[in-house]
Amino acid sequence: MTEGSTRPADDWWRRAVVYQVYPRSFADADGDGTGDVNGIRAKLPYLADLGVDAIWISPWYPSPLLDGGYDVSDYRDINPDFGTLADADALIAEAHALGLRILIDLVPNHCSWEHPWFKAALAAGKGSPERERFWFRDGTNGQPPTNWPAAFGGGAWQQIEDGQWYLHMFDISQPDWNWDHPEVIEEFDAILRFWFDRGIDGFRIDVADSMAKDASLPDVPLHEGQPTREKYVGNPFYDQPGVHTIHQRWRAIADEYADTPQGPRVFVAEAWLSPAERLAQYVRSNELHSAFNFDVLRCAWDAKELRQVIDYTTDSLWAVGAPATWVLSNHDTIRHRTRYGRDQRDALEGAGVVPTDLELGLRRARAAALLELALPGGAYIYQGDELGLPEVEDLPEEVLDDPTWERSGHTVRGRDGCRVPIPWSGSEPPYGFGSGEGQPWLPQPAGWGPLTAEAQAGDPGSHLNLYKAALRIRREHEALGEGRMRWDEDVPAGVLSFTRDPGFRCVVNLGDEAVDLPAGAEVLLASDPVPDGLLPTDTAVWLRA
Structure with a gap:
């Protein structure tokens, strides 16, 4: 099965590239140091030019912001720090006029204690x-x-x-809803319709595996003397059977909109579940449309491990008729440039203390982008991925905002390092993030001048222009997006190579030595220069097969 530009528009979500916006840190239109809805509106042309299909906006609701907006006090309004409902309506309309769809976050497991x-x-x-x-x-x-x-x-x-x-399965400020209560069920039905009627195209479901609880409230087993945090089969508060009843109800609501001129409304699940067969249960034909695949995000930069994860993911999701959805970074994880620049055993931990080679990380991040965008299905780009931003691991302790910092007794720094406001222009903070000279809510590093969107726009070899070129080819090439792939077996150890019909091949060298490209290969795009027909280590290339 192949897929190209002739696919029906109502299947857009099966192949879409979606750009995640973390509102506080994207763009600040009013100069108060906090990103806002009008800041997003101002950057819509940038996103359209980048070549993405849709935007996912992390929570923009009224909130005390004790967990970055995932502590919602009103699900039917916009945080006054971010703007108004009228601003949101304008954003939706302007995005649609540019051919961009809008997804927003739904936070159904818990609310704010100010709700x-x-x-x-x-x-x-x-x-x-x-x-x-x-x-x-x-x-x-x-x-x-x-x-x-x-x-x-x-x-x-x-x-x-x-x-x-x-x-409260998360912060003390986030009491869990009781999804056995009919008023809770009906309230979220109404919330979905409120936003669908305002024109949004779908929802990303926060912790989509957590709403249902075992009402008998059994204890969890101990691990090394402490209650386990593992999502084992039978866990009383994760992946309970009742969660699927909730999703089936929501799918029926989304399907009510399928015949409207705007087309279907869709859901993507955030569910950190392994193995992939468990995740596949969330994307059956009567449940959610897609789910983030986090196994690649957690995978080492290793050809054998990546191939196993890709096979396991695609096989499990294709078995239920769902597309794979690939992701390298998001607002909860260390940015992948930093992750790929360190020993894989420490890749997800050790902020500020694990040695990191950011040049190595950048080279691998470029190769990983081409791998991600060549795989079958959809893909997600976290804001700043396209600029090659690293994790900010030296934020002063006094500015740390993530509840993990407090809940861990100041032993775990949390997720603020990937949430630092992104740089747009100029040579020093705030790098065009705000309309004035005021500093943003999290400080930006002094050396980010070369990473701004403005600085990279004019450099043909920049990270930003690599993304633009990849997204343009992905949109134009009939083989890319949804579809199938087959591995090329005649490759050296440490190399991933696959073909997609018609006429496309992706080769990624994760080994220690440069390897020969196939004879007569025509290069469509490479993550780094490919001299004399040799593919360097930590480099990916797209070929016309």
Whole structure:
């Protein structure tokens, strides 16, 4: 099966390249140091010129921002720091006029402790109907109801003044919704329709595997003396069977819009689940449309391991009729330029203490971009990926904003390093991020001048122009996007090579020595120069097969 420009528009999500915008850190139109909706609007031409198909906007709702907006206090409005509903409406219309679709975040596992329903629950007291919308329980002998751990550190239960405990699988400011309660179910039905009716094209579902809980509240096993954080089969708060009932209900709502002029509304799941067969259950034909594949993000820069992950992912998802969706970085992970520049055993950890070769990381990041964009299915680009930004690992402790920093007792720095505002122009901070000279909410490094979009635009060999060229070829070439692939077996060890019909081949050299390109190969695009028909190490090339 191949796919090209003649595919129906209503299948756009099966092959789309989606650009993730983290609103606080993308562009600041009003000069207050915080990114906003009008900043995104101003950069829509940049995104259209880059060549992406859609934009996913991380939470833009009213929020105390104790977890970067994933603590939502009102699901039907825009954070005043970011703008207004009228600004959002204008953004949606302007994006559509440029051929860009808009996805926004849905945060259904939990809300903010400032949400009116949670405030009402605290005020109403034990046994009240208001508390039944959340997980309020009595403890035993002063201990919480279960030993469940919170994702950001510590336990998952917080005791309040009347002695009861409420469940928060993340920060204490994020009480979990009780998805066994009909009012919660109906409320999220209404939230979906509110935004679909305003013209958004879909939702990214935050922790899509977490909403349903085992109501018997069993403890989790211990690992090295501590409650396990593993998502083992049967975990009482992850990947419970009831979550699929929720997704099937949402799919039915999205399908109500399929025959509108705008076309279908879609969902992409964030579910950190392995093996891939578990993830595939979320993208069956009556559930969510696609799911992030994080196994490649977590994979070492190794040909054998990458091939295994790619095979396992595609086989599992094709078995249920779903496309693969590839991702290298996002707002929760160390940027892949930094990850690929260090020993793979420490790639996801050790901010600020693990030796990193950023030049090696950049070379591998360029090759990884061509690999990602050549694979079958869709792909996601995190803001700044196209600029080759590294992780900022030396942020001063006093500016760290991620709740992980506090919940870990100041032992884990958290995710702020990948959330530093991106550089647009100029030679010093704030690099055109804001309309004035004020510094952004997280400080930018002094040496980012050469990485700005402005500096890279005029350099044919820049990281930005590599992305532009790859996205242009991907859009034009009939073999790319959704479809199938076959591995080329006649290649040296340490090399990944696959062909896609008609007439496309991707070769990535992850070995220690340069290798010969196929005889007579015509280079469409290379991540770095390919001299004398030799493909250097840590380099990828697209060929006309």
